[in-house]
Amino acid sequence: MSEIFAIVYANLKGNLGDFAILHSMLADIRSRAPDSTIHVYSQPFVSIDEARLEAFKQSAPPFEHMGTTYPDDKPLGQGMVRCLRAVGCLRLYQGWRISRLARKASTDFGKRFSQYKAVFVAGGAQWTGLNSGVSMFANLRAIAACNAEIYSYPVSVSSSLWKVNGRASLSRDLSLIKPPLIARDSQTRRMLQELKLNAVLGADCVFAAPKPASHSAAEGERKRVLFVLTSQPPDQIEAALIRAQNAGLEPVLLSTCAIEDGPVQKTVADRLGVDFIAPLTWQGAVSAMQSSTIVVTNRLHGLILASFSQSSVVPLVDRPMVRAVVQDARLPVSVNALADLNAATLSLAQDYADEIRHKLASYKEKALHLSWSPLQVSGEG
Structure with a gap:
C-alpha cells in the first residue's frame, strides 16, 4: 500500500504565486516518495478559483483535493474587534476562539489525519490575521492530537502576529510543527526565535519549482x-x-x-x-x-x-x-x-x-x- 501524505492550508483562491508554492511542494514530496498519494486541504476562509485549479492540475504532480480544513463558523466582525481592542481583551478572546474551534475540529475531522505518514503546512505568508489565524491554529491543534508528524514549508509572518495572539500560546502552537521552522526572511526568523522556537533562515520554495519551457520573444x-x-x-x-x-x-x-x-x-x-x-x-x-x-x-x-x-x-x-x-x-x-x-x-x-x-x-x-x-x-x- 502506498504512503499517504497531506498538505494543509493550500491557498487556492487564484493567486498564481500560491499555486507555484503548491507545485513546488507536490514535486518535492513526489520526488522522495514517487508512489505516494497526496491529499490537499485548502484554506476554508477563501474561495476556490475552480478554473485556475483545473488548469493547475494539468501540469502539477498528481494530488487529490480533499476539500478545506475545518472552517470557523463564527468569524469575528470589525465592530467586535474594535470593542475588544478598546477593553484590551483581543488576545484573550482570540485564544478562547482558537480553543473552541480546536475542540470542534478534534472530532471526526481531526481523526482523519491519523492515516497520513506526514502532514505538510503550505508555505507562504501564513498564520497572521484574526479569522484566518483562528482557523489555522485550531486546525493545527486538532491535527497534532492525531498525528505528530507535522512539517512546514518556508513561511513569512508579520508583526501583526503579536497584536492578536499571546506569545505563550504562539510558542506552544508552533512547537507542534517539527523543528526547525524555515523562515522565508530574517524578520520571520527573528520573531520565531523570540518565541524560543528552533528557526532557520531559508528561501521561498518557488525558487525550486520546475522551470517552465522557455521561448524567444518576437x-x-x-x-x-x-x-x-x-x-x-x-x-x-x-x-x-x-x-x-x-x-x-x-x-x-x-x-x-x-x-x-x-x-x-x-x-x-x-x-x-x-x-x-x-x-x-x-x-x-x-x-x-x-x-x-x-x-x-x-x-x-x-x-x-x-x-x-x-x-x-x-x-x-x-x-x-x-x-x-x-x-x-x-x-x-x-x-x-x-x-x-x-x-x-x-x-x-x-x-x-x-x-x-x-x-x-x-x-x-x-x-x-x-x-x-x-x-x-x-x-x-
Whole structure:
C-alpha cells in the first residue's frame, strides 16, 4: 500500500504565486516518495478559483483535493474587534476562539489525519490575521492530537502576529510543527526565535519549482514592459502606463491574482487601450515575462517568477518582502513607489539588464542552497 501524505492550508483562491508554492511542494514530496498519494486541504476562509485549479492540475504532480480544513463558523466582525481592542481583551478572546474551534475540529475531522505518514503546512505568508489565524491554529491543534508528524514549508509572518495572539500560546502552537521552522526572511526568523522556537533562515520554495519551457520573444515584443502589481491606486497605475508609453515602450498589465487586482487593472487597461493579462497558470505568467523587455513588480512572486525569465526587472520596494529580496540580491535598479517610475528608470533597467539578470540568477542559485524544504532538514521520507 502506498504512503499517504497531506498538505494543509493550500491557498487556492487564484493567486498564481500560491499555486507555484503548491507545485513546488507536490514535486518535492513526489520526488522522495514517487508512489505516494497526496491529499490537499485548502484554506476554508477563501474561495476556490475552480478554473485556475483545473488548469493547475494539468501540469502539477498528481494530488487529490480533499476539500478545506475545518472552517470557523463564527468569524469575528470589525465592530467586535474594535470593542475588544478598546477593553484590551483581543488576545484573550482570540485564544478562547482558537480553543473552541480546536475542540470542534478534534472530532471526526481531526481523526482523519491519523492515516497520513506526514502532514505538510503550505508555505507562504501564513498564520497572521484574526479569522484566518483562528482557523489555522485550531486546525493545527486538532491535527497534532492525531498525528505528530507535522512539517512546514518556508513561511513569512508579520508583526501583526503579536497584536492578536499571546506569545505563550504562539510558542506552544508552533512547537507542534517539527523543528526547525524555515523562515522565508530574517524578520520571520527573528520573531520565531523570540518565541524560543528552533528557526532557520531559508528561501521561498518557488525558487525550486520546475522551470517552465522557455521561448524567444518576437522582435516586436522586446519593447514590452509588463506591470505585475498589487494594491496600487488606479490613477497611479494609469499614470505609470502613460509614462511607459511616452518612453517608447508598450505597457501591459498582468495580474497574478485576478480576484484581488483584476477588476481595477482591467478597467485601467480598457481606458488606455492597453493589454490586460490574467494567466490561468504560474507558467503562463512566466511566459508573459519571457516576452517582455522589463517586468515592473511589487509582488514577491512576481520577482521570483521573473527570475525564470530573461527579462530585466524594476522592483517596487513598497512591500517588505520585495525590499528584502532587492537588498539581498543587490539589484541595481528599483523604485520606492509606482509614482517614482519614470522614463529614466526604465532606461536604466534596459542599460543594466545583463547585470540585473545575472544578480537575480545568482540570488536564485543562493536560495536553492538554503533550506526551502522541511524534507531537506528533517530527513522525512
